[in-house]
Amino acid sequence: MRCSPDRLDLTWIALIALALATMALAGLVRNPVLVDGAVLAIAAIKGRGILLDYLDLRSAPALWRGLATAWDRRDPCSGAKSAGRG
Amino acid sequence: MSIADCEGEESGWGVLEGLPGDPMMWVLVFSELVAFGLFLGAFIVARAIRPAVFASGQTALDLTLAGYNTIVLVTSGWAAAKGAASARADQGRRARLWLFLAMALGGAFVTIKLVEYAHEIGGGIGLETSVFFTLYFLLTGFHLLHVCLGIVILAVVCRRADPAHVETGTVFWHMVDLVWIVMFPIIYLVR
Numbered sequence A: 001m002r003c004s005p006d007r008l009d010l011t012w013i014a015l016i017a018l019a020l021a022t023m024a025l026a027g028l029v030r031n032p033v034l035v036d037g038a039v040l041a042i043a044a045i046k047g048r049g050i051l052l053d054y055l056d057l058r059s060a061p062a063l064w065r066g067l068a069t070a071w072d073r074r075d076p077c078s079g080a081k082s083a084g085r086g
Numbered sequence B: 001m002s003i004a005d006c007e008g009e010e011s012g013w014g015v016l017e018g019l020p021g022d023p024m025m026w027v028l029v030f031s032e033l034v035a036f037g038l039f040l041g042a043f044i045v046a047r048a049i050r051p052a053v054f055a056s057g058q059t060a061l062d063l064t065l066a067g068y069n070t071i072v073l074v075t076s077g078w079a080a081a082k083g084a085a086s087a088r089a090d091q092g093r094r095a096r097l098w099l100f101l102a103m104a105l106g107g108a109f110v111t112i113k114l115v116e117y118a119h120e121i122g123g124g125i126g127l128e129t130s131v132f133f134t135l136y137f138l139l140t141g142f143h144l145l146h147v148c149l150g151i152v153i154l155a156v157v158c159r160r161a162d163p164a165h166v167e168t169g170t171v172f173w174h175m176v177d178l179v180w181i182v183m184f185p186i187i188y189l190v191r
Helices: A005-026 A032-054 A062-085 B005-010 B021-050 B051-059 B063-088 B094-122 B131-160 B163-189
Strands: none
Touching: A005 A032, A005 B063, A005 B163, A032 A062, A032 B063, A032 B163, A062 B021, A062 B163, B005 B051, B021 B051, B021 B131, B021 B163, B051 B131, B063 B094, B063 B131, B063 B163, B094 B131, B131 B163
């Protein structure tokens, strides 16, 4: 099943809202570890939106969906760990 | 077994079949994702070793311009996806317009990034300022080259607006988009 234009519009609006939320979060100085975690979680959600709707992997074999989303999540998770140490 | 049977077998892409666009583009996309993954991994390890250098380097970056670039690239990806949807619906003219918008926004991303580089270089920052800036310029520069290549690919597939070609070209564009979405918080935001 192809991603419908309406769904593309909704994904775009969600991605813009998440990008603005990221910018707002970046300005917060309290509890940096929590802010970093939230920023990285938002990045993972945005990446998932791009993969499933823009790249149209929603209808692709599960193997590729899994591999691509694993790449999207791997680096942010590593980043969170290093931020926690730093 | 006839020659036609052999050709039929050779054209099979196995596990790559079922993905949108040309399977060869996916081979390129996955190799690019591995390259960017290694680069980002190196950045994360270097930050874990020298957190103070990275923290001071981050404060010199222009977060606002990078934020604008995120919005520009996400919108460009949306335009490219709409272009692919229009091409699949045999709306060639409409597909071309969406792809032009995607390319124009790609051009805006390049311009904003170059302005950001100019501010940094004007402020005395260079490749050898610190390990943070070496990795920053390498990572963002490598990504910027991919944005430029993506614009060229979109321009090529835009000419005929063939659905299969447009789909293949936009796969590369979304990969560039995805890499920025992951790269932006790691380089600019995570302290």
